Amino acid sequence: MTTRQSQPGSRSKGRVTLSDVARMSGVSAMTVSRALNEPQRVSEQVRERVEQAIDALGYIPNRAARSLAGNRSHTIAVVIPSVSNAVFNNVIRGIYDVCAPAGYEMLMGNTYYSVQQESSLISKFLTHHPDGMIVTGLDMADSTRRQLEAAAIPLVQIMEVGTSAPLDMSVGISHSDAGAAMARYMLERGYKRIGVLGAQMDYRSQRRIQGFIDVLAEAGLADDKRVLTTAEPSTVRLGGQLLADLLLANPDLDAVFCCNDDLAYGAIYECQRRHIRVPQQLAIAGFNDLEGSACINPSLTSIQTPLYDIGKTAAQMLMRRLAGEVLQQSVVDLGFRLQARDSA
Amino acid sequence: MTTRQSQPGSRSKGRVTLSDVARMSGVSAMTVSRALNEPQRVSEQVRERVEQAIDALGYIPNRAARSLAGNRSHTIAVVIPSVSNAVFNNVIRGIYDVCAPAGYEMLMGNTYYSVQQESSLISKFLTHHPDGMIVTGLDMADSTRRQLEAAAIPLVQIMEVGTSAPLDMSVGISHSDAGAAMARYMLERGYKRIGVLGAQMDYRSQRRIQGFIDVLAEAGLADDKRVLTTAEPSTVRLGGQLLADLLLANPDLDAVFCCNDDLAYGAIYECQRRHIRVPQQLAIAGFNDLEGSACINPSLTSIQTPLYDIGKTAAQMLMRRLAGEVLQQSVVDLGFRLQARDSA
DNA sequence: CTGAAAGCGCTTACAG
DNA sequence: CTGAAAGCGCTTACAG
Structure with missing residues (x-):
């Protein structure tokens, strides 16, 4: 381990600057700056000399100085x-x-x-x-x-x-529109006792779920008991747990909307373990359409968002x-x- | 949409600076700087006056200036x-x-x-x-x-x-040690015709696989035909495809090491589709032990890395x-x- | 505990 | 196409 600290906090030491490059290439600092930032405004010979000097010196521009002087x-x-x-x-x-x-x-x-x-x-x-x-x-x-x-x-x-x-x-x-679209889809497919699983519960998850529930309510099929949410971050493991809890309180569900694909994976895995056939006994849908969603068995119905x-x-x-x-x-x-x- | 551009590229306009704060609080710029960076070196009254001025003025320090002056x-x-x-x-x-x-x-x-x-x-x-x-x-x-x-x-x-x-x-x-550990585990479990699936094939994947194969070779069980790799990025979908290809050339495999959990998920899904029982007919292992690996069916044997x-x-x-x-x-x-x- | 001076390494604005 | 001067907003180093 040799000393690699360049004395931070002290005044700079022998660092190569624009002026060094200018001196070596025989032009002003101004011209070097232009050669760097607006090469077309500089004659070709000058540009070449400047480039050679930069290479020879190993010059690295300092962005802090650039920001400060240039105000961006x-x-x-x-x-x-x-x-x-x-x-x-x-x-x-x-x-x-x-x-x-x-x-x-x-x-x-x-x-x-x-x-x-x-x-x-x-x-x-x-x-x-x-x-x-x-x-x-x-x-x-x-x-x-x-x-x-x-x-x-x-x-x-x-x-x-x-x-x-x-x-x-x-x-x-619009997350509420997306939630609503999923609810309409489920209603069209004939599901009646529809549960909802939510995690993290940031504003967008909340709106997703609200949009979903509003449509169920219009159809007279909303039921607070069937909505289970937690502020915990969304994970595959949590999806399995939440589904288990939801089924305990509502053994008669025929579909579940998970406000996240991770949760949906976990829910499907849990169904596999319990030998619940998806979607015949219980339909499951997710949100975001992540990469694995097309591959899981059964493949996951989800909302594809243009991330x-x-x-x-x-x-x-x-x-x-x-x-x-x-x-x-x-x-x-x-x-x-x-x-x-x-x-x- | 009102104009929010603050004339980038022009000299700064009425931006609040350290000196403004200094003037308002009746101390030098130096002292304001200290109040900000080493508050304990400044008297309490001064600190308070400075803080009030900062609030009143809405002062935001400029890091470019700080970097340039402070050399860090x-x-x-x-x-x-x-x-x-x-x-x-x-x-x-x-x-x-x-x-x-x-x-x-x-x-x-x-x-x-x-x-x-x-x-x-x-x-x-x-x-x-x-x-x-x-x-x-x-x-x-x-x-x-x-x-x-x-x-x-x-x-x-x-x-x-x-x-x-x-x-x-x-x-x-050590990725080669990790690959070797997985190979030894598989040999201990009695697997004989062991395949390898790799994607991305960056240096670390390569070493993982090399470590794995070296152990198989020592046991006289290495076979190039059973190794299938691609430079494509590792995805769940790709895992399924690669497994299909590998089985086509080697229908007699009894185990497969995937150099990534994503691939392993895809491989397991593919087995589910083909009604190949894991691990009875074909054992599958992954690498990295991602969050979902404990939840998939069957749960995935993997190498846990301290990411x-x-x-x-x-x-x-x-x-x-x-x-x-x-x-x-x-x-x-x-x-x-x-x-x-x-x-x- | 506090301050006056100098300087960090660039770019802008103005000339020519 | 090229340059001399001034300045961006801070901190260092030195005093007291």
């Missing part, structure tokens, strides 16, 4: 509930695939589904003066709302659309605004698709 | 193959849980399992002058290796340990080094555990 950070802040969630993985990939090629860095943080953690995270991120921000959901603390308004940077609220106006822009789907596209679209909206464009549409509903398979 | 960025760069991978999710969570409370920001990027993308990502990250870096694996391009050496920041190479010395520090497990702890330990090693500590141990082997269940 080339950074996008992304606030999501949890990186370790298959749903947000896909969203992040969509954001990343747009931001990275455009030269924007992503600053990412987790709220762990807590409004309070969201607030402190956003405050912290604001100290980076990101050029734009993406946050999850339309609900946030009033103080945070004010901070974001004061920051006056382009902002996209993702995942959800329709429950209230975004602070600036939004892209997502990757939500991320991609959000990032694109940000990029366009950062390029000075004025967007016609500040709210984008990407829609969902009910994927009917064998389980319901 | 309070940022950790994290380079992983893919955020949308359950394995790395857990690792990231471990890193995050250490870095966030310590006041470090995470800069995260994907290599998509490409050495070339890794190189360009690391170059890009270096322009942020991160205080430390975490990268996946021990293998990297020579040019990147040189760049990292020149940067002279603390570096932890994660996931893998033992194949070669790290550039600076490393934490992970969260790898992330957490890597971040802790970095934090200690950044605090000036000299670590006794620069290579940490966190070990694995064979989780025997019903499938093999």
Whole structure:
């Protein structure tokens, strides 16, 4: 273990700077800066000399200096509930695939589904003066709302659309519509005693379930006893447990809507263990249509949500605004698709 | 949609700065800075006046200025193959849980399992002058290796340990040992005609499989025909396909090692469809022991890898080094555990 | 416990 | 196409 610490906290030591490159290539710092950022505005010979000097010196530009002088950070802040969630993985990939090629860095943080953690995270991120921000959901603390308004940077609220106006822009789907669509599908298939399983119970899960129940109620088939929810994070294991509990109280159910595919996997596994035939004795449906849902036995009926596209679209909206464009549409509903398979 | 652009690219406009806070609270900028970063070195009255001014003005510190002046960025760069991978999710969570409370920001990027993308990502990250870096694996391009050496920041190479010395520090497990352990387990259980399924085939998958095959070879039970791999990313669907192909060429197999749990899920589902009894007719084992592995039917025998702890330990090693500590141990082997269940 | 001065490494705005 | 000057908003190093 040799010493690799570069004396953090001290004044910089022999770090190669723009001026070093300028000196070596016999031009001004200004010109080196242009050769780097707007190469077409510099003559070819100069550009070549500068490039050689950069290689020879091993020059690495300093983004902090660039941000400070240029008054823009080339950074996008992304606030999501949890990186370790298959749903947000896909969203992040969509954001990343747009931001990275455009030269924007992503600053990412987790709220762990807590409004309070969201607030402190956003405050912290604001100290980076990101050029734009993406946050999850339309609900946030009033103080945070004010901070974001004061920051006056382009902002996209993702995942959800329709429950209230975004602070600036939004892209997502209507979760209550998606829940309602699943309820209608189940009613059409003739199910009568329909249960609901929910975990995490963030705002979007709540709206999913509410949309589902509202349709059942219209059909006179709603029953509070058949709804089982918990604030615990959604896992496969939890799906099995919740189904067991639900069946204990309601042995006569003929269908169950799980507000998440993870839960649905667990519910199907539990049915396998109990030799309950899905969907003949009990139909099961999920939400989000994750990768494994087409492969499980029976294959899972679910709601396909455009996760990757939500991320991609959000990032694109940000990029366009950062390029000075004025967007016609500040709210984008990407829609969902009910994927009917064998389980319901 | 009102104008929220704060004229990026222009000189700053009426942004509240340290000096504004200093003026309002009647102290020097220096003192405000201290009140912010080392509150205990400032008298209580001054601290209070400063805090009031900060609130009144809505002051948000500028990290770019702080980095530039202080010669440290309070940022950790994290380079992983893919955020949308359950394995790395857990690792990231471990890193995050250490870095966030310590006041470090995470800069995260994907290599998509490409050495070339890794190189360009690391170059890009270096322009942020991160205080430390975490990268996946021990293998990297020579040019990147040189760049990292020149940067002279603390570096932890994660996931893998033992194949070669790290550039600076490393934490992970031995993938060939893990593969070998699984092979020994299968031999002990009496399986003779053992197949192998691999996807992605990054260095670590390769070593897993090599370790597995070496043990089979010692027992005189290795057979190239029984090994089926692909560079495609590992998915549940792919697991089913690969198993089908493998059985076509080797109808007599009595066990299959999947170098990933995703593949194993797909393989089990495929067996269910074909009414092949697991493990009686065909044993199946996976790798990584993801959340659902205990719940699937039959429950999956797998290798439990300390993903969260790898992330957490890597971040802790970095934090200690950044605090000036000299670590006794620069290579940490966190070990694995064979989780025997019903499938093999 | 507090402060005046200098400087971090870039880019903007203005010239020519 | 190229450059000299000023400044971005902080912190370091040195005093007192």
